[in-house]
Amino acid sequence: MTLRLKLFVLIAAVIIFAMSGVTAVALWREVVRGQELLAREGVAIASTAATAGAHWVRADGVDPGGEAALPAVLERVVASAPLDRAWIVDRRGKVLACVTRTEEPCPEGVPPSEFQVAEAPLQALGRLLRPEGIVASAPILRGGAVVGAVRVDFTHEEVIGNARNLAWGASIVAAFWIFVGQLLAAIFLRRVTQPLVRLSEAAESLVEERGVRLEEPEERELADLVRAFNDMSRRLDDRRAENQRLIAELEERVAQKTREVLRADRLATLGGIAAGFAHEIGNSLNVIRGYASVAARELPPEAEVKGDVEAIRREVTRAAGLIERFLVFARARTVHPIAQPVEPILREAVEVVGPAAAQARVERVVEIAPDLPDVVADGELLRQAFLNLCVNAVQAMQERGGGTLVARARREGEAVVVEVADSGPGLERDVSAHVFDPFFTTKANGTGLGLAIVRQAAEAHGGTVEVESAPGHGATFRIRLPAAPSEPAVALAGDAVRGAP
DSSP: OOHHHHHHHHHHHHHHHHHHHHHHHHHHHHHHHHHHHHHHHHHHHHHHHHHHHTTTEETTEEOTTHHHHHHHHHHHHHHHTTEEEEEEEETTOOEEEEEESSOOOOOOSSOTTBOOOOOSHHHHHHHHHSOOOOEEEEEEEETTEEEEEEEEEEOHHHHHHHHHHHHHHHHHHHHHHHHHHHHHHHHHHHHHHHHHHHHHHHHHHTTTOSSOOOOOOSSHHHHHHHHHHHHHHHHHHHHHHHHHHHHHHHHHHHHHHHHHHHHHHHHHHHHHHHHHHHHHHHHHHHHHHHHHHHHHHHSOTTOTTHHHHHHHHHHHHHHHHHHHHHHHHHOEEEOOOEEEOSHHHHHHHHHHTHHHHHHTTEEEEEEEOTTOOOEEEOHHHHHHHHHHHHHHHHHHHHTTTOEEEEEEEEEETTEEEEEEEEOSOOOOHHHHTTTTSTTOOOSSSOOSOHHHHHHHHHHHTTOEEEEEEOTTSOEEEEEEEEBOOSSOOOOOTTOEEEOOO
C-alpha cells in the first residue's frame, strides 16, 4: 500500500468517524426528546380515558353495562391518537376491555414495552433498527382508590418516524461532507505526495545522472526535504569528481609502478648478468694478479720493468677488491637470525678498528644502556654493518688529525637503537640525502658500497638506518632494530637478504 493510499484511508476514517459521531448524537437527542413527548402525551390520553372508565370499573369487576361502554371509550381513544392498542385492566392486571389495530392481544399484567429513556446513543439508534412501542398508562380512581388502569400503545411509526426522517437527512448531509472531505483530501494528498514522487524519481536517477536538482515546494517541511536532497546531490557530485580524480591518480600510480617493476626486472636481470661478468672478470684479475706477483718476485731489483709490474699488480689488486665488494653487495644470502644481545657485536666492531683508530689518533668510547633487550638478528650481518660505520668514522676523523668515536646502544620503546657518532667534518645536506645509495661516495678511493651494505643489513632485520649531520659538527649514524619478543624468537620466514659475508 502506497503512502498516498494510507493517508487517504486515514483521512477518510477520521471524517467518517467524526460525521458518524455527530449524526449519532443528534439522533440520540431527537429520539429521546420525541419519545419523552410521546410518553407524556400517552399519559394525558390515558388519563382522559381513565376518567371515563371510572364510571364503570370497580374494585371487584365491572358495573353492569360496562362490558359495552368500556370498548366504546377505548375506540374513541384509539381514534383520537396514532395508537396501535388501548386496554383497561383491573387492580390485578387482568384485561377488562381491549381495542387493537394490529390484531395483537393486549397483555395482562405489566406490559413488556413500558417506555424507558435511552441511556446512550447506540441504544437510541438500536430502537430505530428494532422499533419498540411506547406504552403509557393512567390509573382509574373510584372513591379515592385505584381500581384499575388505562393503557395505550403508540404505533411504531409514530415513535421512530421523526427520528428516521432525521437519520436520513443527517446521512445525506454526512455523505455530502464525506465526499467533499475526500475530494479535498485527494487534492491535499496529491500536493503532499507529488513532491515526494518527484524526489523518489530523482533519487533513482542519481545513479546515472549528475547535477540532479529539484525546485523547492511551498510547504516548509517538504522544502527542507528537497533542500537536503539537493545538498546530497551536490555532495555526491563532488564525491564523484573526487573519486574520478583519485581513480585517475591511482591508475597513473599503477602505470608508474608497473613501469618501475618492469624496470626493476630489467635491472635485476642486468644485475645478474653483471654479477656473472664481475665474477668471471674477478677470476681473470686474480690470475693476472698471480702472474704479476710471480713476475715481480722473479725480476731482479734493477730491472726497469719491475716498477711497471708492481703497478700492474697493485691496480689489479684494487680492481679485484672493488669487484669483490660489488659481489658482496649484489650476492643474495640466506641468514639465520637468532635472539642475541647487541652489546658484544658492537664492542667487537669497535675493537676491530682499534689499530686504525690509534694510527688516526681517534679515541674510542662505547656506551651501553643497562637492561638492554636482545634483538633477533644475524650476528655476522650486524658486525659487518657496525664495522663499516666505525671504519667510515675513523677515516672521516683521520682527515682532521683525530677525534672521538662514540658507539652507543640504548632502548627506545620496543626498539634497540645503535648510534655511531664521530667528530669529523660532517656532511652537507645534499650528501646526507644520497649517502646510503649504492656507488655514491665522496672519497677518492671509495667504492660507495659500505653504507649501502649498512642499510641493507638494517632493512634485512626489519629496522631502519638514518644519518644526522651538519657541516663542521660531525655525523651520527643511527640504526634502529626491533627488540626481540618475550617468547622464544622465531626465525624470519623466507629471509633471503642481501648482505656482507
